[in-house]
Amino acid sequence: MSRLLIVGSVAFDDLELPSGDFKNVWGGSASYAALAASLFAPIDLCAVIGEDFPEEHLATMKAHGVDVTGVERAKGRSFRWAGRYDATLASRVTLDTQLNVFADFRPKIPAAGRSAPFVLLGNIHPALQYEVLEQTTKPKLVIADTMNFWIDGERAALMKLLPRVDVLVINEEEARQLGQHHNVSRAAAAIRAMGPKYLVVKRGEYGALLYDDGAPFFAPAYPLEDVVDPTGAGDSFAGGFVGYLTRVDGQGGQIDRAALRRAIVAGSVLGSFCVEDVGPQRLVTLRGDHVRDRLLAFKQLVHVEHELDALTLLR
């Protein structure tokens, strides 16, 4: 059975949402990604938590098949983020960021994680992401996230990392910033020239694009009627994406462009569940049959019957 190593943040969030204010919500990119990926594959998690982080959340992850040996408990408080969403949930402002124990985080990958064939580098300093790869023994596929802060301020470290990344997963604005072109297709070409064979561009409520050597692929986000909390949706997408690929590999399947397209859909499904409740709550209760049902709904969403007959209908 192929395993997946996930490195990133495990944290607390204070969320001001249209539905209310929520304090000390379990958060962090690695938490969302691990819970989402756990639907598909066993996970080795590497992160740092403070003395304030409850055993209960670690137990929840363990129950989902996440090995938390690599989660280091350090002296002090856990990473904390506070944000306020607007009434439409389309935009948010950061109210507070406290790195706390995360400030001195140096990932130490436990033995099992070092040989994991799949690696998801959550959004941490690109030099730390590189350090993680130095500890691994020839992963088959490395997926990385990053953000505007590192693209702006740590471009050199990022450029050193990118040749070792197989799939870069970033949002549309980050793609424009990194690729230095407003047109996303042109930005994608520039980014792929920096190293990553594949680029996934997350478009939030609109979906995600996959760029590779061939024609691009697009999967829409599922149009939900009730979106409660977008926090972690992108991380859940990344987790579902790479979790699915890990599973394919474990079953002896090829990690080719067809598999990556299916992985985009799997990621979209996990992202769509994530936003249905506050924090990672929906991911905690998510079962395989829920995922199956929504995969079928996704299929319907883009399904065109007899599409080729359109080709014969020109004047």
Place this chain on the structure above:
Amino acid sequence: MSRLLIVGSVAFDDLELPSGDFKNVWGGSASYAALAASLFAPIDLCAVIGEDFPEEHLATMKAHGVDVTGVERAKGRSFRWAGRYDATLASRVTLDTQLNVFADFRPKIPAAGRSAPFVLLGNIHPALQYEVLEQTTKPKLVIADTMNFWIDGERAALMKLLPRVDVLVINEEEARQLGQHHNVSRAAAAIRAMGPKYLVVKRGEYGALLYDDGAPFFAPAYPLEDVVDPTGAGDSFAGGFVGYLTRVDGQGGQIDRAALRRAIVAGSVLGSFCVEDVGPQRLVTLRGDHVRDRLLAFKQLVHVEHELDALTLLR
């Protein structure tokens, strides 16, 4: 052979684009829609032009199978719009609008157009759109566009029109405004309760959603590397959409939800061509084989191989 009646504006645009300033560009919602739809079906066009409008453009439309009997030449100048796009082409400001002969436009549908089974009501005053329908003899399918200006200022006239509209085609912001809900799925439900059986929500560079009694359908916009001028893309989408349906009907096909889904793809294809050159120039030179090629590229864009095996890959 089924015919399509299109009513809307035929105009001149002054465009300030990143690629340069262009004066007296042939424009108007009905021009774009008619040229796009003409790839699929014969058109009856109803509009008003001033003394300044060149015969050459009318001749171009005729050459594309557009009957311009219903295009009235009135005393005065043609409708004029001037706009400036930002460097990314993502937003634009209106610099000037001169209604000119359009101010007193009262559509008079010629005999052939009155019995057309398909009707596209371009974005004009909803009371005029209603007047057009009063002149028609039982169309099979009525498609209408509208805009924020009428939604805000002429809500009563719009509410009178909507029960007679089968497919409303509007953009995402207009859908939120008309449906009075930020969540597009909820707004769509509210709008469909106002009359239209189908709602198409245009999302610009992201694509289009189709809402009906069943699950929603989404078609992405084609990710182009070179977008020159977005003017008329929405009108070209609407023209391609209803033109395709007219053709299906003319071939004895059913106008059901499967046909509407294919029509969304056809509309997306026409919209993607429109933006490749200034004004309607690309639509003028467009041939059936170009449309066929891009329909195939669209198919690839959303194609997922063996997608169901994802369902068996859960832990």
